[in-house]
Amino acid sequence: MARCKIGKTPDYGSGVSSRRVTLNPKVARRSFLKLSAATAALTGAAMTAKMTRKATAAAGTGKKNAHPGSQMIRSVCTHCAVGCGINAEVQNGVWLRQEIAQDHPVSRGGYCCKGASAIDMVTSEKRLKNPMKKVGGKWQKISWDQALDEISNKLLSIREKDGPDAMHLNGSAKVSTEMAYLQRKFAAFWGSNNVDHQARI
Numbered sequence: 001m002a003r004c005k006i007g008k009t010p011d012y013g014s015g016v017s018s019r020r021v022t023l024n025p026k027v028a029r030r031s032f033l034k035l036s037a038a039t040a041a042l043t044g045a046a047m048t049a050k051m052t053r054k055a056t057a058a059a060g061t062g063k064k065n066a067h068p069g070s071q072m073i074r075s076v077c078t079h080c081a082v083g084c085g086i087n088a089e090v091q092n093g094v095w096l097r098q099e100i101a102q103d104h105p106v107s108r109g110g111y112c113c114k115g116a117s118a119i120d121m122v123t124s125e126k127r128l129k130n131p132m133k134k135v136g137g138k139w140q141k142i143s144w145d146q147a148l149d150e151i152s153n154k155l156l157s158i159r160e161k162d163g164p165d166a167m168h169l170n171g172s173a174k175v176s177t178e179m180a181y182l183q184r185k186f187a188a189f190w191g192s193n194n195v196d197h198q199a200r201i
């Protein structure tokens with residue numbers, strides 16, 4: 001893990017939080033895909049609507065304590081299971097800025113590059129918000145219905161031709177517990193035990 005040598009995290013007084021698939025015919029394949037996609041989409045949409053709007057207006061000042069009335073909230077990076085500490089500056093429920101948690105018992109003031117840009121998950125202009133398809137070498141936005149239909153049909157053709165074990169579902173440290181649960185459920189209904197985690201490969 002890369003260490004970042006920066007100044008001591010300022011004391012924010014009372015604003016700092018304390019340390020702290022056998023295919024089941026009863027389940028329609030497409031419905032399950034829709035449910036999974038809807039869960040991810042709703043999560044992303046909620047984060048976008050609530051967490052980025054005001055952040056954009058206040059961002060880019062380059063000053064410490066640039067956001068009056070903000071609080072520094074102790075949190076963790078969710079990009080992998082290490083759980084490095086993040087001090088997140090929040091104003092009116094909106095995540096505005098992050099700092100390294102110098103006193104975190106796990107990361108001790110360290111980040112890797114993913115943690116250093118954790119706030120980009122909710123503020124980056126480059127966030128993926130729609131299904132994308134590469135056509136003729138170029139990415140183009142497609143509808144959720146089109147994405148679900150095309151992926152469902154492709155998966156079905158693979159299964160019919162080579163069997164359920166022809167597919168492998170690879171988890172990621174970036175998925176939430178709920179997303180991992182849905183992924184494992186999908187594999188079970190699909191009829192395969194080919195599920196693993198990125199960290200084991």
Ligand code: SF4
Binds near residue numbers: 110113115116
């Ligand atoms: S991804 Fe996040 S939790 Fe994992 S090592 Fe990097 S900063 Fe730490």
